[in-house]
Amino acid sequence: MARVSLDNWALPALRPILQLLGGMLVALSAAMLIPLAVDVATRNEDWKAFAISSGITFAVGASLFLSMRRTKIAGGLSLRQAFVLTPLTWLTVALFAALPLYLSDYAQLRESFANAFFEAMSGLTTTGATVIVGLQDAPPGVLLWRATLQWLGGIGIIATAIAILPALGVGGMQLFRTESSDRSEKVLPRVREIALAIGLIYLGFTVVCAMAYRLAGMTTFDAVAHAFTTIATAGFSTHDNSLGHWTSPAIHWIAVVGMLAGAMPFVLYVRLFRGSLDDLRNSQVRVLLGFVTVVVIAMTAWLVHTERYDFPDALRHAAFNVVSVVTTTGFASTDYGAWGNVAVGVFFGLMFVGGCTGSTAGGVKIFRYEVMAKVLHSHFLHLLYPRGVFPRTYAGRVLPDDVVGSVVVFFTLFFVCYSAITIALMAFDLDFLTSASAAVSALSNVGPGLGPIIGPAGNFQPLPDAVKYILSFAMLLGRLELFTVLILFMPRFWRG
Template sequence: MSSQPIQTLQLGGATIPGIRPVFYLVGTVLLATAIMMVPPLLVDLYVGNGDWRSFGLAAAISAIIGGGLMASCRGALKGGLTLRQAFLLTPTSWFSVAVVSALPFYFSDYGIVSGSLADAVFEAVSGITTTGATVISGLGEAPPGMLLWRGLLQWMGGIGIIASAIAILPALGIGGMQLFRTESSDRSEKALPQIRQIATAIGGIYLGLTVLAVGVYWLAGMAPFDAVVHGLTSIATGGYSTSDASFGAWEDNGIQWFATAFMLSGAIPFVLYVRLVAGEGRALWDRQVMTLLAFVVIVAFVLGLWLAISGQYALEPAFRHAAFNVVSVVTTTGYATTDYQSWSNAAIGIFFALTFIGGCTGSTSGGIKIFRFEVMGVMLRAHFMRLIYPRGMFPRTYANRTLDDEVIGSVVAFFAVYFCCYAVLTIALMALGLDFLTSSSGATTALSNVGPGLGEIIGPAGNFGPLPDGAKWLLSFGMMLGRLELFTVLVLFLPRFWRG
């Protein structure tokens, strides 16, 4: 199934990948990025902050490079993309966007990120990958243009990853959405217009949910600007905030409960919303979604009960803090209402484990993702059954589909590569002098695109600013690797990929 090309692209038997069609598409993305720099430019101009110049300069550079690439590669896309070109496209465009997105930070007058390449790139990568780990402390005093830019980066990144997961990765056999493809969307003659329709619908729903979140946050008492930024970073499960205390700064009118709901809404496959809007009433009654909800409800309930019984909070705050922070980490949003590490020593271990989980595939959230754990669960169950009934036959099915070798192989490979990357990244961070907890949680929070790590430095009450530059580069790479489902990036390191 993964060998099936996406309908707009044509697979050919390319030898060395012609780079021009990829450059053309990268050009369009860079141009779009330049346009996204206009709102923060206007905001800084409006409040009289000099950073409007850095946005102007960055937008000009992005537009010139993007426009130049488009002009010089015009018409190159006509023949469609080969499989190798499609493989090249995803990492190339994300890395290019990350680089130009770092420019406003780099050019800024704002001391913390200004002139530091490592900080600027880290903050941009953390934005575009919707990770939300930040090097900035004192967000309350940061220029509004920069805060808006951070929000917009995550919002772009969120829709970008949904688009990739639905339109590009399935053709590459990566990301797991191919497992959920329905027969009707396969190989059909009307596939192209249907895909355009779906893309438009998803864009509309993404925008609609964002506007809804902004409105709710505003009505619940947030200042309009804060509401906009948090709206942008909630649906994107991004986690960038306008306060060092994250949602700890807004506690009234049930705002944290609303945020919990919006984070969850960003962790659900967006095609399900399309089917819901198209009139399929039970679209959200989906195996993966139900498992995600059941999991967070159980974990949050047990944790909340314990917080209440141990007397750390009254009943409502206990369940609120538990639900918010569990949902925040499992959906890989990364907001926090409090430093949950202080709840108990075990909480550190529990939140560390939650950092691996992730939301649903086809959503804005990262991590290993629910369906992979479910496929693993199916395999585990089959193994236990075979131990007890050695002569029995136990078909491996998930959501009424038989799991073929290809699906199982890709899930197993993902787990294996994820844990390899985690181990290598952890050891590399330790080699730079970081302690075990900071290194381990830093590696996972980057690969899963969660945001905060654990420990004194990068925990929910800290930030990534104090880390050495080398660690920031490593973590930036880790965030990209995780966001692009590992294989899209790693395939490019295989000599065989380039030999054709």
């Protein structure tokens, strides 16, 4: 069979992709004006870095968009084009988003482009891992840009999870294909309208969260920055010790509510605002809240039993940190790595969980654990009753075989990638706990790892540049559900 060259497919097929990418870069250049204005208002010289970066980003984006403006994309992208567009967009945006960080006067970011790129990728993928030490002394523009990237990444992954990933059918996401199209159209008549509704809800939650933080004692700047990263379940803070900088229980409980709100399916909010109360019984939501409740109770009992805190503080710290890790936010109210081996083991396991599909949270996702539980239950019943028929259902619908197969393959691929990344990190003489927790933290977009280097009380700054690039790739890999990135490495993808 004759092989079709890359150029035969790529040149015409890439034109609409580059047009869309150009538009996104123009939007990114406009977003850079926000921290620029803050630096100008505070008379910080870093405004020049944002001005230069915005100009470069706009020039490249406008050139791409205008040169491809005659490309017709009204009919939609093909499956192959969608696979190329998704990772290419996130990677390109991260590269340009790193420019103002690298060009800033902040020495920790200027010393290595790996640091700036790691920070930008961590922001866009809402991971929350940082290489900056002394955040409270960082320029306000840099702090706001980090928070803005996470806020944009949060709404970006909601759009990707609703509009793109179900159509690509990766990792069982096709289970939500009707939920993101047919059922959504019953709520609002057009896809554009539901996207606008989700955007308004996302913005509304952010505003409410910022006001709550401000009333609880944060400064206006801190309240806005943390509202951006709370609703996005992202985790960047303006202080090295995260929300542990504030001892106010009110601030911690506001964060708990905000993180849980960000980890719920945003399509659910649209339906609730439209009066569809039946969705309160959403399977993912019930399982997530039930799981979190059980773990929080168990961890609270452990902290009281070990006499680390009295009951009110034990409940607050347990709820805050458990919710933070399960929703892949990455905030910390205290160093939970110092709670003992039991706690370290629990938090290591929680890194593999994640939030709901269609939310800003990362991780494996609750629905996949539900599907696997259905598969295992059915398998055990077949062992007991070989001739029995036991249909596997999810949310009242029979699970299609392709969904079950995709979820099983996802779990397999996730742990293969996790093992490979862990081994790759250990090749740089990192200890096992650091390597293993960094790998799952990046793949699940959690943020902090475990151990003395990258634990809640540390950060990723001491790691070698090569490790930072590996972890940046892992963040992108996990954020885009593995398949969307790895399929590009198949030679067959580029043929025919």
